[in-house]
Amino acid sequence: MKLKDFAREIGLSPTTVSRALSGYPEVSASTRVRVMEEAARLGYRPNINAVRLATGRAGAIGVVMTKAGDYQFSEFISGMADRLSSEDTDILITPMIGHDPGDELQLYRRLAESRRVDAVVIHSPLPNDPRIALLDRLKLPFIVHGRSVTDVPHAWLDIDNEGAIRQSTEHLLDLGHKHIALLNGREGLTFTLDRLKGYRQALTDRGIPFDPKLVSHGDFTDEIGFRFARSALKQRPQPTAFVAGSMMTALGIYRAARSMNLVIGRDVSVVAHDDVFPYLTAENMVPPLSTTRSSIRAAGKRIADLLLQILAGQQASDIQELWPVELILRETSRPAPEEASV
Amino acid sequence: MKLKDFAREIGLSPTTVSRALSGYPEVSASTRVRVMEEAARLGYRPNINAVRLATGRAGAIGVVMTKAGDYQFSEFISGMADRLSSEDTDILITPMIGHDPGDELQLYRRLAESRRVDAVVIHSPLPNDPRIALLDRLKLPFIVHGRSVTDVPHAWLDIDNEGAIRQSTEHLLDLGHKHIALLNGREGLTFTLDRLKGYRQALTDRGIPFDPKLVSHGDFTDEIGFRFARSALKQRPQPTAFVAGSMMTALGIYRAARSMNLVIGRDVSVVAHDDVFPYLTAENMVPPLSTTRSSIRAAGKRIADLLLQILAGQQASDIQELWPVELILRETSRPAPEEASV
DNA sequence: TTGAAAGCGGTACCAT
DNA sequence: ATGGTACCGCTTTCAA
Numbered sequence: 001m002k003l004k005d006f007a008r009e010i011g012l013s014p015t016t017v018s019r020a021l022s023g024y025p026e027v028s029a030s031t032r033v034r035v036m037e038e039a040a041r042l043g044y045r046p047n048i049n050a051v052r053l054a055t056g057r058a059g060a061i062g063v064v065m066t067k068a069g070d071y072q073f074s075e076f077i078s079g080m081a082d083r084l085s086s087e088d089t090d091i092l093i094t095p096m097i098g099h100d101p102g103d104e105l106q107l108y109r110r111l112a113e114s115r116r117v118d119a120v121v122i123h124s125p126l127p128n129d130p131r132i133a134l135l136d137r138l139k140l141p142f143i144v145h146g147r148s149v150t151d152v153p154h155a156w157l158d159i160d161n162e163g164a165i166r167q168s169t170e171h172l173l174d175l176g177h178k179h180i181a182l183l184n185g186r187e188g189l190t191f192t193l194d195r196l197k198g199y200r201q202a203l204t205d206r207g208i209p210f211d212p213k214l215v216s217h218g219d220f221t222d223e224i225g226f227r228f229a230r231s232a233l234k235q236r237p238q239p240t241a242f243v244a245g246s247m248m249t250a251l252g253i254y255r256a257a258r259s260m261n262l263v264i265g266r267d268v269s270v271v272a273h274d275d276v277f278p279y280l281t282a283e284n285m286v287p288p289l290s291t292t293r294s295s296i297r298a299a300g301k302r303i304a305d306l307l308l309q310i311l312a313g314q315q316a317s318d319i320q321e322l323w324p325v326e327l328i329l330r331e332t333s334r335p336a337p338e339e340a341s342v
Numbered sequence: 343m344k345l346k347d348f349a350r351e352i353g354l355s356p357t358t359v360s361r362a363l364s365g366y367p368e369v370s371a372s373t374r375v376r377v378m379e380e381a382a383r384l385g386y387r388p389n390i391n392a393v394r395l396a397t398g399r400a401g402a403i404g405v406v407m408t409k410a411g412d413y414q415f416s417e418f419i420s421g422m423a424d425r426l427s428s429e430d431t432d433i434l435i436t437p438m439i440g441h442d443p444g445d446e447l448q449l450y451r452r453l454a455e456s457r458r459v460d461a462v463v464i465h466s467p468l469p470n471d472p473r474i475a476l477l478d479r480l481k482l483p484f485i486v487h488g489r490s491v492t493d494v495p496h497a498w499l500d501i502d503n504e505g506a507i508r509q510s511t512e513h514l515l516d517l518g519h520k521h522i523a524l525l526n527g528r529e530g531l532t533f534t535l536d537r538l539k540g541y542r543q544a545l546t547d548r549g550i551p552f553d554p555k556l557v558s559h560g561d562f563t564d565e566i567g568f569r570f571a572r573s574a575l576k577q578r579p580q581p582t583a584f585v586a587g588s589m590m591t592a593l594g595i596y597r598a599a600r601s602m603n604l605v606i607g608r609d610v611s612v613v614a615h616d617d618v619f620p621y622l623t624a625e626n627m628v629p630p631l632s633t634t635r636s637s638i639r640a641a642g643k644r645i646a647d648l649l650l651q652i653l654a655g656q657q658a659s660d661i662q663e664l665w666p667v668e669l670i671l672r673e674t675s676r677p678a679p680e681e682a683s684v
Numbered sequence: 685t686t687g688a689a690a691g692c693g694g695t696a697c698c699a700t
Numbered sequence: 701a702t703g704g705t706a707c708c709g710c711t712t713t714c715a716a
Binding site for chain 2: 043045047048049050052053056058059060065070071073074077078081082084085090091092093094095096110113114115116219220221222223226248251252255258259277278279280281284285286
Binding site: 354355356357358361368369370373392394395396397398 | 685686687688689691692693694
């Protein structure tokens with residue numbers, strides 16, 4: 001059933017029906033109620049494509065699937081979905097084509113040109129991220145999940161990566177650890193740099209020298225955690241503690257320690273960052289893992305909310321949220337073992 | 343730039359331009375080439391919403407996010423995205439509202455009515471799944487990832503769950519295990535029933551009695567794996583092997599065994615089903631995990647492909663794919679320990 | 685092979 | 701408060 005038929009059916013003009021259904025103020029309350037009831041009864045629904053063509057709105061928020069196999073992705077999306085379920089806005093997943101950084105820019109360009117999304121989310125920004133400059137130029141509204149360093153004013157939401165890692169490192173230093181390894185994210189990303197900053201700051205404050213051999217970069221996989229932890233644990237002096245970027249890398253560290261007959265929480269301390277996943281929880285690990293915690297699901301939810309605000313006219317450059325991160329002590333951060341002669 | 347302007351610009355009618363760009367046969371080759379070149383040069387792109395209104399196509403495939411925190415979700419979506427990146431078809435994630443089964447049906451109804459997707463994917467079907475009957479009635483094309491048991495003819499793609507678990511169980515029986523526990527999926531789902539069937543079949547074939555206390559149901563989380571494994575390992579006779587539904591439950595079993603000072607691969611054997619995740623791989627576990635393997639990413643890719651075929655006119659009821667599952671032996675499936683006096 | 689014009693199903697301006 | 705109607709930008713029938 002189309003608007004015209006429906007309107008005729010209930011003896012009103014298409015205009016009035018459209019207004020009643022869209023919540024315009026100039027319709028009388030009684031008419032509105034009647035229209036809504038009739039619509040429900042007769043099962044009338046506006047054709048979404050017609051609405052979009054007429055209004056110019058796409059009714060969707062775009063998310064580019066940057067790379068395969070990011071296990072944080074679904075939690076984030078799920079958070080967005082949570083917020084958007086009450087709106088008439090969908091999430092549009094656009095596959096990343098090719099592998100060059102240039103391909104990704106091309107993708108955003110096409111997304112903007114095809115007008116199939118009203119706004120997009122940018123993940124894992126670089127300092128001075130070219131996507132930000134591009135979207136600003138294309139005038140496609142966006143919000144950055146994470147932070148960049150750029151002159152282009154824009155909306156962003158980030159967790160306090162620097163503070164989180166500083167806290168973790170300080171906590172381990174408090175426990176007497178002198179050789180603390182850091183499993184950082186992919187090189188070049190802003191959050192990776194922020195984490196390094198937090199780590200170095202904590203060391204500097206205590207007068208502990210920075211040793212680049214104790215820092216690694218890479219994706220958050222169990223594999224990379226395992227490899228780096230093993231090689232780090234073979235160094236002398238042996239590190240007595242790890243600050244891990246994610247739950248997956250922490251799993252790798254556990255595995256590496258076991259493979260070398262070291263006991264987590266006794267020989268080796270670990271603090272990891274936990275994005276909070278329903279299927280793998282820090283308190284359930286053996287031993288329970290000390291973490292800095294920040295829900296990526298909550299971030300997705302809030303980001304959807306902020307985008308809706310931007311689309312409603314809110315100034316994007318006014319939106320900047322830095323979320324604090326909570327350090328939760330469990331059983332993997334323990335006093336450093338006595339200095340052994342190695 | 344709109345079609346009209348573009349057409350005027352290059353001295354042709356909108357009709358011809360439209361046809362040239364959409365690959366209609368009646369346009370002369372030279373005209374087509376010229377139009378395409380000019381379009382690229384002048385940056386003309388059809389407005390997607392206008393196309394959709396005119397054609398009635400939504401240009402998107404819908405996926406309902408059934409529940410939060412499914413770590414398989416992003417791999418599957420990523421596979422779909424892979425196939426769709428060359429098409430003008432997006433993936434639309436629709437958040438699940440509410441928690442009743444009825445809410446989900448309502449959601450599909452709205453999805454169909456709003457015509458914002460051309461087709462949908464159904465996950466985790468029940469035998470005789472009501473969603474299938476509904477979509478069939480609503481005439482919204484769909485494919486089932488998994489299988490149902492229904493009179494409604496429909497497209498589906500599934501892995502051979504029964505065969506996979508039968509193989510795993512037989513393998514463990516071959517190794518002399520007599521008490522094999524099964525960590526199955528959520529109760530009532532078709533794949534859960536299929537897996538149980540495979541397990542029981544293998545036992546029956548060897549004349550081993552079925553013990554319901556050795557079977558558990560639930561989500562694929564580390565937590566559930568841990569809990570069930572611990573309680574199973576406290577039973578007498580103690581199970582000497584586990585067939586696990588997922589990598590996450592396998593992690594839980596590893597953890598449970600360690601917490602009871604049992605050694606995986608010696609005291610306790612494990613075979614798990616692996617959906618293949620880039621961030622957590624069976625060969626990297628300690629010890630490397632024997633698995634039945636089937637890529638969920640490949641399934642997503644193929645499902646997108648099949649949906650495109652259906653949208654192109656292929657008969658949905660002709661599409662039924664059952665994927666075999668490969669058993670890969672690593673170090674966690676070993677001969678049963680000598681019968682101990684307990 | 686090309687073009688004119690009537691849809692597709694709404695929204696929103698301008699009247700009343 | 702309600703209605704008439706010109707768009708929104710493309711596709712597709714029909715005619716040439």
